[in-house]
Amino acid sequence: MTEPRWLSAQERECWLALMAVSMQLPSLLDSELHRQARITLFDYHVLAMLSETEDHLLPMSELAGRTNASLSRLSHVVKKLEGRGWVERSQSPVDARVTVAHLCDAGMEMLAGLAPEHVNSVRELIFDGLTDDDVEDLAxxxxxxxxxxxxEHWIFR
Incomplete structure (x- = not known):
């Protein structure tokens, strides 16, 4: 058995900071979105990904990729969003074997109302504390x- 490649002090500090951000940020944003609209950050992300597409429509499999979710988790969330009248599922007009999710007008309206405060929270929690060089480095x-x-992540396509 080979000896593990232990983290250096700087790598450990970086790792712990990355873990703290990855654990604390979603919780802070979840709290704000729940207070405003009784939705989670993941719910918001699903709606936002649909809002950024032409016709506000994506195949469920592609939406799962864009939200980094399993189809099972996504299906559960989309069902909840359907119940609120914000999203609807249907067969793809191109391939009947494919289910697509569509952001309804009510969902777009709700998202448009939430977006300014959500973006402000993201800006306050992350970007206001960084320089332009920091943002470039982080990206x-x-x-x-x-x-x-x-x-194969969708952002690289």
């Missing part, structure tokens, strides 16, 4: 990390 590092975790 570069984020792309590197995502490409190692998922080389």
């Amino acid at each position: 570069r590092i984020g792309r590197k990390l995502v490409s190692r975790l998922d080389p």
